[in-house]
Amino acid sequence: MKLTIGTVLTIEKDYTEESEKFKSRVVDIEEDHTHFMMDYPISMETGKTAFFIDGTQLLITFVDDLKMSYAFRTEIHSRMNRTIPMLKLKYPGDKELIKIQRREFVRVETSLDVALQADSESLQLVSSDLSAGGLAVNMKNHEYFPQQTELDLMIVLHFSKNEIKYISCKAKVVRNWEQDNRRLSSLKFEEIDEKDRQHIIRYCFERQLELRNS
Numbered sequence: 001m002k003l004t005i006g007t008v009l010t011i012e013k014d015y016t017e018e019s020e021k022f023k024s025r026v027v028d029i030e031e032d033h034t035h036f037m038m039d040y041p042i043s044m045e046t047g048k049t050a051f052f053i054d055g056t057q058l059l060i061t062f063v064d065d066l067k068m069s070y071a072f073r074t075e076i077h078s079r080m081n082r083t084i085p086m087l088k089l090k091y092p093g094d095k096e097l098i099k100i101q102r103r104e105f106v107r108v109e110t111s112l113d114v115a116l117q118a119d120s121e122s123l124q125l126v127s128s129d130l131s132a133g134g135l136a137v138n139m140k141n142h143e144y145f146p147q148q149t150e151l152d153l154m155i156v157l158h159f160s161k162n163e164i165k166y167i168s169c170k171a172k173v174v175r176n177w178e179q180d181n182r183r184l185s186s187l188k189f190e191e192i193d194e195k196d197r198q199h200i201i202r203y204c205f206e207r208q209l210e211l212r213n214s
Contacts, residue, residue: 001033002064002094011041012198014057014073022050027086033093035077037086052076052087059202061100069100071205098208107131108207115154118145127155132201134171134188144176144185151187157203165203167196 003026011022022041029036041050052058054076061071077088099106112127114137125137135155145151155167169192176185189197 001029001091002068002070002097003029003036003062003091004065005029007062007064009038009041010044010061012059013052014059014202020045027084028082029091033091035088036091037080037082037088039084039086041087054078058089059205070097071100072097073205096209098205106204106208108204108211110203110207112158113156117152118149128182128184130155130200130204130207132197132204134174134186136184136186139176139183139185141183144183145173147173147175149173150190153187155200157199159203160206165196165199167192167199169193169196 005026005028007026009024009026011024012020021044023044024038024041027037027039041052042048043050056076058074058076059071060074061069063069072092074089074092077090080086080088107129108131109129110127112130112135114125114127114135116123116125116137123142125139125142128136128138149172151171151173153167153169153171155169157165157167159165170190171187172190174186174188176183178184
């Protein structure tokens with residue numbers, strides 16, 4: 001089991017507009033590894049104890065003994081009191097963990113509608129992949145933008161449960177190339193709201209699970 005007693009957890013509420021992060025640690029693990037207990041989370045912004053109701057859905061990240069970073073989804077099962085107050089949560093199992101690289105989720109292949117604007121030129125394109133740091137778009141028959149060109153983007157994220165998020169941000173062209181008869185451009189996010197970046201991270205997480213289960 002990659003999760004061990006004493007593991008420090010970084011916690012975010014899932015399916016919410018909030019971007020606040022919390023810290024906690026694993027204080028106990030059930031013998032069958034289906035649930036674990038953590039102490040009450042502390043807000044990383046205010047330093048105050050946070051109180052989550054039963055059923056609250058969370059996105060948790062942690063670093064294991066080999067310094068590898070992982071993420072998983074879970075929810076609050078119940079509250080317990082064994083010498084200290086603690087929360088009981090579901091553990092999905094090691095096979096359901098998503099490995100994180102460089103504190104960002106790995107790049108995932110996905111076709112998303114992307115509206116792109118540079119000066120007076122506006123294009124409607126489709127992405128070929130996406131990460132928390134940027135994306136690649138299929139330029140089709142359009143001319144490439146020179147490297148370092150700054151662009152305004154609108155990205156449409158389609159989540160499960162028919163949820164849609166519109167991400168507005170600025171990006172910069174970092175690479176133009178061809179692959180499999182496609183003309184692609186890699187764009188790096190330059191100005192993006194942290195809440196929007198969290199939506200992208202959550203989308204990438206969902207997409208990885210979807211690709212794994214397909």
